[in-house]
Amino acid sequence: MKLYSLSIHFKGATKASLLKAAYDLSSFSFFQRSSVQEFMTFTSALIVERTSQGTRASVKEQEYLCHVYVRNDNLSAVVIADTEYPQRVCFTLLDKVLEEFSRQVDSIDWPSGNTETINYKALDIHLSKYQNPREADAMTKVQAELDETKIILHNTMESLLERGEKLDDLVAKSEHLGNQSKAFYKTVSTDDSPHKRWTAFLSVSHSIETVCVFVFNPAGTETELML
Numbered sequence: 001m002k003l004y005s006l007s008i009h010f011k012g013a014t015k016a017s018l019l020k021a022a023y024d025l026s027s028f029s030f031f032q033r034s035s036v037q038e039f040m041t042f043t044s045a046l047i048v049e050r051t052s053q054g055t056r057a058s059v060k061e062q063e064y065l066c067h068v069y070v071r072n073d074n075l076s077a078v079v080i081a082d083t084e085y086p087q088r089v090c091f092t093l094l095d096k097v098l099e100e101f102s103r104q105v106d107s108i109d110w111p112s113g114n115t116e117t118i119n120y121k122a123l124d125i126h127l128s129k130y131q132n133p134r135e136a137d138a139m140t141k142v143q144a145e146l147d148e149t150k151i152i153l154h155n156t157m158e159s160l161l162e163r164g165e166k167l168d169d170l171v172a173k174s175e176h177l178g179n180q181s182k183a184f185y186k187t188v189s190t191d192d193s194p195h196k197r198w199t200a201f202l203s204v205s206h207s208i209e210t211v212c213v214f215v216f217n218p219a220g221t222e223t224e225l226m227l
Contacts, residue, residue: 001085002027004064005040006093006127008101008120009048010110011074016048019113020101022123024131044068044078051076056091069094075102075110089133097126 007021018041025033043066051057051070059066065083067090070076077094105113105120 022127
């Protein structure tokens with residue numbers, strides 16, 4: 001069971017603003033972590049933008065699940081996990097984080113805030129602590145409330161898109177993705193389905209474990225370095 005990212009956003013009229021984020025990308029290739037982080041940020045923001053106020057939802061993409069909670073005051077949080085991680089615990093975490101954040105950060109700062117200006121430092125701690133889902137067992141009251149709450153399940157990222165809208169176009173226009181990430185997204189899969197390409201992007205990043213570099217020393221022999 002694994003949590004990969006935990007982020008807090010403000011859902012604006014046209015887009016979601018990232019306020020704080022934490023990532024655990026240790027299971028991904030070192031050389032792709034920057035792109036993976038950018039893509040998780042893009043995905044989290046897109047899900048917040050397409051989720052209504054007062055809604056909890058989960059978006060499933062093969063071995064990944066993106067869980068989102070958008071409160072009625074537009075403060076929102078997203079956690080990206082594998083499919084083995086308990087859904088209930090994810091929403092317990094999102095509730096806890098948003099409640100704590102709203103107590104520590106004045107709501108007047110939410111609409112214009114960003115990762116540099118918002119003073120909230122607990123996300124990394126929560127992401128690390130909740131890697132073990134049993135850490136949430138004491139939250140019995142929240143658990144009982146969540147058990148009675150309707151959670152919307154989207155089977156793919158494409159189900160969030162409007163008619164005629166394409167995920168590839170959103171990737172191309174995204175402010176969260178650098179040119180390298182956009183280029184890599186296009187090349188990781190030959191499949192015509194964008195949502196499968198999304199999953200392939202992360203799968204390829206997982207699969208690259210080592211890189212061999214051959215260094216020629218003065219004696220003319222090769223030395224192989226495993227990075």
